[in-house]
């Protein structure tokens with residue numbers, strides 16, 4: 661099969677499209693023919709081994725996993741022994757957490773992993789949104805977001821931000837989205853009740869206060885956002901922050917019993933994928949697709965993701981014919 665291989669840490673120039681052996685599903689596994697995948701910030705950090713402390717996990721000198729890619733949507737090609745949940749030909753989507761491997765024509769994974777049958781009538785690229793959605797939902801769950809809550813989402817145009825706006829509305833919250841000028845309409849269409857252009861005004865002085873502030877893009881800080889928080893308000897960020905301050909503040913919050921800053925890490929949650937699928941099927945959640953690239957141009961997709969300017973997700977068309985308008 662064709663796969664995008666990175667044998668050394670470094671820039672997207674290191675990526676090579678090569679023929680490698682197609683994995684064989686063991687008992688309890690399925691082999692999926694990948695039709696669509698994404699390049700996300702996690703892939704790009706893994707490619708560069710950034711931040712440096714990921715190396716004990718990803719490989720000290722060279723990557724342990726030489727094929728990246730977390731999100732996938734495709735068809736079940738082979739069903740391993742003992743698998744009853746899936747049949748050959750099922751259209752499935754999901755995540756390969758920890759394992760990577762979706763930047764290839766085939767990926768092998770446990771049938772009990774983060775994989776489920778696609779919502780009917782949806783196309784492959786419309787469901788490869790799991791990673792950003794999973795992260796966004798982790799934060800909102802930690803907040804225990806409910807109707808009546810007010811949330812401010814900073815960086816509401818990224819993969820996590822666009823998901824966070826949509827899930828916040830699903831949970832019944834009032835949403836203020838902070839984005840740049842080109843993304844104002846996007847945030848409105850996703851359901852934000854109020855949109856603020858951070859390039860035109862200081863979002864910390866909008867004369868409102870919130871139960872929760874989520875820095876969905878890792879570009880602001882608790883100290884900057886503190887004036888926006890209600891007395892019992894809680895801040896969360898998707899990034900470590902300067903000098904790991906978000907982690908330190910979260911530990912401090914736990915030690916003092918005043919939960920002002922939280923830094924949850926997403927955990928395997930089998931119910932999440934079913935929740936996402938139902939929301940997509942109900943038309944309450946959609947993938948925001950910025951750009952699509954054929955597999956052969958995946959290095960360009962990485963370069964674009966590294967600009968940190970994408971809106972939503974960047975899709976890789978592994979089977980290009982799926983993307984013609986009539987299919």
Ligand SMILES: NC(=O)c1ccc[n+]([C@@H]2O[C@H](COP(=O)([O-])OP(=O)(O)OC[C@H]3O[C@@H](n4cnc5c(N)ncnc54)[C@H](OP(=O)(O)O)[C@@H]3O)[C@@H](O)[C@H]2O)c1
Nearest residue numbers: 791792815817818819820840877878879898899968969970
């Ligand atoms: N994607 C994932 O699944 C994932 C997983 C783990 C961790 N993370 C971390 O979570 C953070 C967000 O990831 P992501 O994938 O959602 O990001 P992303 O999609 O790369 O975010 C890009 C968006 O952020 C906006 N942006 C850039 N600079 C901004 C600023 N100063 N203020 C407000 N908005 C700004 C950009 O639009 P404008 O420049 O036009 O504003 C763009 O729309 C990153 O720090 C990433 O490392 C992401």
